Amino acid sequence: MHIVVPVKLVPDLVEELVIDPSGTTLDPDTLRLQLNEFDGHAIEQAILLKERGGGQVTVMAPDVEGVDDVLYTAAAKGADRLIKLCGNFGQSVNNHAMACAVANLIKPLQPDLVLTGVQSHSDLDGSMGPLLAAYLGFPYVGYIAGVTLSDGRAVVRKEYPGGLVAEMEVVLPAVLGIQAADQPPRYVAFTRIRQAMKTASIEEQTVEGLDVSGGPTVSRMYKPEAAARATMIEGKPDEVASRLVELFRELGVL
Amino acid sequence: MATTTVSQSSTTFSQSFYASLHEIAGGEKVRTCLQCGTCNGVCPYGYLMDYPPGKMVAALRAQRFERVTEADTVWMCVSCYACSEVCPVRIPLTAGLMTRAKEELLLAGNIPSELQVALENTQRYGNPLGESPRKRADWAKGVKPRVPIMSEERRPVDVLWFVGDYGSYHPRVQPVSRALANVLNALHVDFGILGAEEVSDGDSQRLAGERGLFEMLAAKNERALSQYEFKEIITGDPHAYNAFKNEYPKLGIVYPVRHYTEFLAERLDALKSLFKGEVNARVTYHDPCYLGRANDVFEAPRQLLSAIPGVELVEMPHNRTTSLCCGGGGGGMWMDGFHWEKAHTRLSEWRVREAMQVGADILAVACPYEAPRFEDATKVVPGASRLIVKDIAELLAEAMGD
Numbered sequence: 016m017h018i019v020v021p022v023k024l025v026p027d028l029v030e031e032l033v034i035d036p037s038g039t040t041l042d043p044d045t046l047r048l049q050l051n052e053f054d055g056h057a058i059e060q061a062i063l064l065k066e067r068g069g070g071q072v073t074v075m076a077p078d079v080e081g082v083d084d085v086l087y088t089a090a091a092k093g094a095d096r097l098i099k100l101c102g103n104f105g106q107s108v109n110n111h112a113m114a115c116a117v118a119n120l121i122k123p124l125q126p127d128l129v130l131t132g133v134q135s136h137s138d139l140d141g142s143m144g145p146l147l148a149a150y151l152g153f154p155y156v157g158y159i160a161g162v163t164l165s166d167g168r169a170v171v172r173k174e175y176p177g178g179l180v181a182e183m184e185v186v187l188p189a190v191l192g193i194q195a196a197d198q199p200p201r202y203v204a205f206t207r208i209r210q211a212m213k214t215a216s217i218e219e220q221t222v223e224g225l226d227v228s229g230g231p232t233v234s235r236m237y238k239p240e241a242a243a244r245a246t247m248i249e250g251k252p253d254e255v256a257s258r259l260v261e262l263f264r265e266l267g268v269l
Numbered sequence: 270m271a272t273t274t275v276s277q278s279s280t281t282f283s284q285s286f287y288a289s290l291h292e293i294a295g296g297e298k299v300r301t302c303l304q305c306g307t308c309n310g311v312c313p314y315g316y317l318m319d320y321p322p323g324k325m326v327a328a329l330r331a332q333r334f335e336r337v338t339e340a341d342t343v344w345m346c347v348s349c350y351a352c353s354e355v356c357p358v359r360i361p362l363t364a365g366l367m368t369r370a371k372e373e374l375l376l377a378g379n380i381p382s383e384l385q386v387a388l389e390n391t392q393r394y395g396n397p398l399g400e401s402p403r404k405r406a407d408w409a410k411g412v413k414p415r416v417p418i419m420s421e422e423r424r425p426v427d428v429l430w431f432v433g434d435y436g437s438y439h440p441r442v443q444p445v446s447r448a449l450a451n452v453l454n455a456l457h458v459d460f461g462i463l464g465a466e467e468v469s470d471g472d473s474q475r476l477a478g479e480r481g482l483f484e485m486l487a488a489k490n491e492r493a494l495s496q497y498e499f500k501e502i503i504t505g506d507p508h509a510y511n512a513f514k515n516e517y518p519k520l521g522i523v524y525p526v527r528h529y530t531e532f533l534a535e536r537l538d539a540l541k542s543l544f545k546g547e548v549n550a551r552v553t554y555h556d557p558c559y560l561g562r563a564n565d566v567f568e569a570p571r572q573l574l575s576a577i578p579g580v581e582l583v584e585m586p587h588n589r590t591t592s593l594c595c596g597g598g599g600g601g602m603w604m605d606g607f608h609w610e611k612a613h614t615r616l617s618e619w620r621v622r623e624a625m626q627v628g629a630d631i632l633a634v635a636c637p638y639e640a641p642r643f644e645d646a647t648k649v650v651p652g653a654s655r656l657i658v659k660d661i662a663e664l665l666a667e668a669m670g671d
Contacts, residue, residue, distance in 0.1 A: 029394065030401050049393070088627030201378050202385040205392060 016070030017166065018258045019126040020063040021117050021147065024079050025137040028159035039233045041074075054249075059196035060162055062093040068164055071095045073124060075117070075220075077104050084208075084219065087110030090215035092200075092209040097215060104220035109140045109230030116222045117143075118150030126188055128169065133157050133192035140231050144192035154185055176219025187234050273385040277413035283334040286373065293365040302326045308352035308362055313594055313616050314345040315352075315606075322352045322362045325370065338373045339633035342379055344610055346371070348476040348599025350562040356588045356589055363563075367599075369640045371478030376591060380478075387477055387603035392446035395468030396434045396485065397603060406464035408436070409441040412450045425498035428453075428460040428532070429524075431490075431513070433506030434469050435637035441644065442637040448666035449505055449529060455543050455669055456536055460503075466493035468511035472516060472559075477553040477600025478569045484520060487512070491522045504663065507636045508598075511621075514564060523528075528560055530635055534569035537576055545670035547579030553666075554582065555620060556644070557636035570635050573661050577668045585623040593620050597638035617646035623652050633664060 026032060027042060027049040033042040061072045074089040075098035076082050084098040099115065121129060129151070134142045148155030160180075161172035169185045174194055185191070248255045263269040279556040281290075290296040300301045306323040308315070313422075315321035320328055328337050339345065352362040360366070374380060380388075390399035409416035417426065430453070436446040453460050471479075471486035494502075502524050504510050513526035532542060533584050552574055560566045587593045594601075596616035603610060608617070621643055624632040634640055640658050647653040 029399060030403065199382060202375070202380055202388060204376050204481055205378075205479060205485055208479060209485075 016068060016092070016128070017073065017126045018064060018070060018128045018130060019052070019073045019121055020089075020130050021077065021121065021143065022057065022074060022076045022085070023051050023113075023137075024048035024076065024081055024085065024242050025051045025135050028136075034236050034238070036073045039194050039236050041236070046144065047060065048079055048081045051135040051137075053134060053193060055130050055132070055200045056090050056196040057130040058092065058094065059198065059200040060193050061128075062111050062127075063197050064162060064164060065093060070127075073098060073126075076101055076114075077222075078102070078219070079104060086217055087211045087215060088098070088203060088208050090141065090211040091202070091203045096188065097217045098141060099217050100222045101219050102225060108225060109138055109227060110138060110143050110146055111230055112225045113222075114143055114146035114228045115150050118147055119224070120220055120222065121147070124233070127167075128164075128187055129153065129190040130162075130193050133194045139233070140204040142192060144190050148190035151188075151190065153188050153190050155190045155192065156185055158194045158252075159191045160195040161197055162191065162193075162268055193196060216262050281332055281550065282338075283329055284331040286334050286369065287329055288588075289292045289369060289446050290365050291585060293369070295359065295361045296365045298324060298358055299329070299366065303358060304624060305357060307355045307357065311351045311355045313318045313347065313349065313351065313619075314342075314612060317611055318342040318345050322366055325366060326360075326519055327439075329587050330555040337370060337376060338659075341374075341379060341381070343367065343370050343374055343530055343612065344384070344474040344604060344607060345556070346599055347594045347596055347601040347616065349558040349594035350471075351558075351591075351594070354562050357420050359626055361425065363599075368476055368478065369563065371476070371599075372449040372480055373478075374604060375478035375590070377649070381604050383400055383521075383606055384477060386605050387600070388477070388482060388558075391469055391471070391474055391479075391482060391486070394504060397469060397487065398434060398438045400438045402468070403465055405432075405437045405467055406462060408432075408438070408667050409450060409462070410435055410447050412447055412454075415451050416456055417461040417491075419461045419497045420464065422461055426459050426461040426571045427500050428458055429494065429499040429502045430460050430527075431470070431504040431506070431509050432462055432467065433501050433509045433637060435469070439637065439641060441478060441641040442660075445505065445637065445640060445660040448660070448671065449662040450538075451666050452533065452662060456539055461497070461499070463490075463493050468493075470504075470512040472504065472512040473513075473598065473600055474604060476518050476598065479525075481590060482514075483516070486630040487517050487520050487522055491517075491520075494522075494524065501527060503527050504527050505529050505637060505660075507557045508638075511563055514642065526567055528635070529567070530560070530573055533665070534572045537572060540573075540665065544576075544578055546668060548577050548631075548664055548668050549579040550629055551583055552631045552633050553585050553624050553627055554588075554633045554635075554661075555585070555595070555624075555639060556589055557634070558592065558594050558598050559633055561592050562590055568640060569659055570633075571667065574633055577585045580664075583621075583627050583629060585627050585629075587620075587623060593623070595636070595642045596641045597621060597642055598637075602638055614641075615646060615649075616640040618650050621646040621650045621656060625653055627652070629656065631664070632662055633659055635661050 027047040032044040073096040388398040471483035475483035
C-alpha cells in the first residue's frame with residue numbers, strides 16, 4: 016500500500032493580512048504560511064492507515080517558506096518519504112496548473128491511494144482533489160471523515176450537509192478529499208521533530224510545465240468594507256443596555 | 270541535561286524510568302521513599318489521581334509503571350510543589366517524578382487535546398496563546414514615556430524586563446504590564462524589553478512534559494538576549510523567573526534574574542515618596558507557587574503591599590509554603606476543560622473562598638496566571654463578586670495616582 020499525500024501551505028490567518036501594492040494579491044513579505052488544516056488531517060489519515068495495515072506514506076509539498084518544518088513534522092509522525100516540489104510558485108499559480116503538474120509527478124510513484132485535504136481557504140478555482148483525480152484518471156470522493164482499507168478497496172465515510180453520512184466503497188487506486196481523519200492529528204513532541212530533521216531526508220523534484228493559462232485572474236483584492244448599516248450605541252453601560260432592550264423589542268426578538 | 274527517551278529493550282519500562290530519575294538532581298532519593306503518603310494527601314488533586322506521587326513510587330517499585338502512563342490523571346498535576354515541600358526525605362517529586370511521567374505520556378501521545386493546542390501554538394508562534402509573535406509588544410502602546418524595545422534602542426540598559434506570554438498578550442494581564450511600566454518609569458529605572466524577539470520562557474511547557482520545546486525556546490531567548498547589554502533581568506512572571514533562575518543555567522544560559530517584587534522592594538523608600546493616595550482596603554496576598562514554594566520569595570511582595578498607605582495586610586490560612594495553587598501551573602493553564610471534567614471544581618475557587626473567609630476586599634497576586642483565574646472564580650463563588658483581584662503592580666500604580 017503506497018499512500019501519497021500532496022499538501023499545500025496557506026496564509027496563516029493569525030498574522031495580519033496585508034494586500035500587496037498591486038492590489039491583486041497578498042504582500043509576500045508579511046505573509047506567513049502554514050500547513051492547510053485539512054491537509055494536516057490527510058497526513059494523519061495516511062499515517063493511521065499505515066499503522067493499521069502497513070505500507071508507505073509519501074508526503075509532498077511545494078517549496079515555499081516553512082515547507083521543511085511541515086515535511087519533517089510529517090516524518091516525525093510516521094511519513095516515510097518527503098518530496099519538496101521545486102519551481103516558481105508565484106501567487107498566480109492556480110490549482111488547475113498545480114494539479115496537472117503534480118499529477119505528472121505522482122503517476123510514476125504508482126500510488127494505491129492519494130489523500131489530500133478536501134479544501135483550503137486559498138483555493139480560487141476548485142480544490143486539488145478532484146483536479147488531481149481527473150489528471151490521474153482515478154476515481155474521487157471528497158468530504159471524507161473515515162477510511163478503512165480492504166482487498167484493493169477503500170470503504171469511506173462521506174459527510175453530506177444536513178448531518179447525513181454515507182458509507183461507500185471505492186476501487187483503488189483513488190483520490191480522497193479528507194475533511195477529517197479518523198482521529199484528530201496527533202501531537203508530536205518537539206524532540207521527535209528535531210530527530211526527524213537529523214535522520215529524514217527531503218528529496219527535491221522539479222515541477223515543470225506549470226501552465227497557468229485559463230485560470231482565474233484576480234482583478235481586485237480588498238478587505239471587507241464597512242457598510243453604513245451598523246448603528247453604534249453610545250453612552251453609559253446602563254443606557255446602552257436599556258437602548259439595546261428597546262431595540263430588541265422593536266425588532267420582535269424579545 | 271538531555272531529554273531521556275526511555276527505551277524498552279532488555280530492561281523493563283519501570284527499570285529504565287527508574288534509572289532516568291537518577292539523572293535529575295536529587296533523583297536518587299526516590300529510593301528512600303517511606304510510603305508515608307503525605308504527598309498524596311497534600312496534593313490538591315491527589316484524591317482523584319489514579320497515581321498520586323506516593324502511589325506512583327509504589328507502582329515503580331512493583332515494576333508496574335506502564336499502568337501509570339496508561340492512565341491520564343497524571344495530567345491533573347499542576348506542578349505546584351506542594352508534594353515536594355512536605356516530603357520528609359526531600360524527593361524531587363515535582364521536578365523529577367511527575368515531570369518525567371508527563372514526558373513519557375507526551376511521547377506516547379497520551380495528552381489532552383487542549384494541551385496539544387497550547388503546545389502546538391508554542392511551537393509555531395512562540396507563545397501558548399496562539400497570538401502573532403509580531404504583536405508581542407502591542408500591550409505597551411500608549412505607555413508614556415514609551416517602553417524601550419532593545420532592537421530599536423541599540424544601547425545598554427540597566428534592566429532587561431522579560432515580560433512573558435500572559436503579560437504580553439492576555440487582555441487581563443496587559444494592564445498589569447502597563448502598570449509595572451508606569452511604576453518603573455516613575456522610579457526612573459533604565460529598562461528595555463525584547464518585544465517581538467522574546468518567546469515563551471517555556472517553563473510551564475517543560476513541566477507539562479515538553480522538554481524539547483523548552484530547550485528550543487530557551488535557545489531562542491538566549492539568541493535574542495545575547496545581542497544586548499544589561500545588568501540584570503526582571504520579570505513579572507514567576508514561571509519565567511524559575512526558568513531563568515533554575516533551568517536556563519543548566520543549559521548554559523546564565524543571567525542574574527529577579528522577580529519585579531524583589532526589585533521594587535529594594536526601592537521601598539523611593540516608592541513611598543511617590544505614593545499620592547491611599548488604598549483603603551483589607552488586602553490578602555496569594556503566594557504564587559513559583560515565587561514562593563519553589564523559590565522562597567515570600568517577604569518582598571508583603572513588604573510592597575504593607576508600604577502602600579491604607580493597606581491592611583491579612584493572611585489567609587494557607588500562606589507562604591502552604592499556599593494553594595491557582596490551578597494554572599504545569600500546563601494547568603491550558604487544561605481547564607480537562608481538569609473540570611475530572612474534578613468538577615477549580616482550585617482557584619478554593620483560594621477565593623479563603624480570601625472571603627478572612628474578610629479581604631482585595632486579593633493581591635504576583636503572577637500573570639492568577640488575575641484571570643481568580644477573577645473568574647469570583648464570578649462563580651457565591652458572594653465573592655465583591656472581591657477585587659489585583660496584581661501588586663496595579664496596586665502600586667494606583668497608590669501613585671496612576
